Amino acid sequence: MRAVIQRVSKAHVTVAGEVVGQIGPGVLVFLGVGKEDSQADADWLVRRIVKLRIFESExxxxxxxxxxxxxxxxxxxxxxxxxxxxxxxxxxxxxAALPEQAVPLYEYFVTRLRQDLGQTVAAGVFGAHMDIEAQNDGPITLVVDTQERDF
Known part of the structure; x- marks a missing residue:
């Protein structure tokens, strides 16, 4: 799995003119699923994202x-x-993984992220044309790849 993680003040995603997900302060995660990926990759990536120290304490x-x-x-x-x-x-x-593999792993990732954060996680619609608006905070943008963990 490959993720581009952006620290945001707020973000939302729209499909066919309807807002399907929105957040306040946190992260916007663009998630790609590769042919080599598994649930173990999703688990590792979720743990990594929730523990990234990218927010200011001072x-x-x-x-x-x-x-x-x-x-x-x-x-x-x-x-x-x-x-x-x-x-x-x-x-x-x-x-890139075909939808038959990618959709279940994407959904698993979102579910695991919800569990680890202990709150609702907003998501786009897999395969849909989406309009995404984000107010980047920083900007802070990181790329994480489960196959190249020292990226």
């Missing part, structure tokens, strides 16, 4: 996690995180 000092601040999360499916440009300008997505 000005200029990031020392608090999502758990510490009771922050919220919005998860958006993003297969394009597995896009490859090795063979030209048109991306290839052959490393």
């Amino acid at each position: 000005p200029g000092r990031m020392n608090e996690s999502l758990l510490d601040i009771c922050g919220q999360a919005l998860v958006i499916s993003q297969f394009t995180l597995f896009g490859s440009l090795k063979k030209g300008n048109r991306p290839s997505f052959n490393r």
Whole structure:
């Protein structure tokens, strides 16, 4: 799994003109599921995200996690995180999991994140065209990959 994690003041996702998920302070997570991924990858990534110390405990000092601040999360499916440009300008997505594998892992990830945070986690609609608005805080943006954990 590959995630782009952004610290936000607020964010929301709209599908067909309807807001389907919104959060206040917390993280916006763009989540890609690869062909090699499993529930173990989702478990590891959830543990990593909830414990990331990317929130300020005092000005200029990031020392608090999502758990510490009771922050919220919005998860958006993003297969394009597995896009490859090795063979030209048109991306290839052959490393991304097919929906039959990706949907259950995406849903499992969201469920596990809800359990670990102990609160509702907002989510987009898998496979839908989504409009996402976010007010980045910082900006703080990190990329985490379960197959390359030292990324």
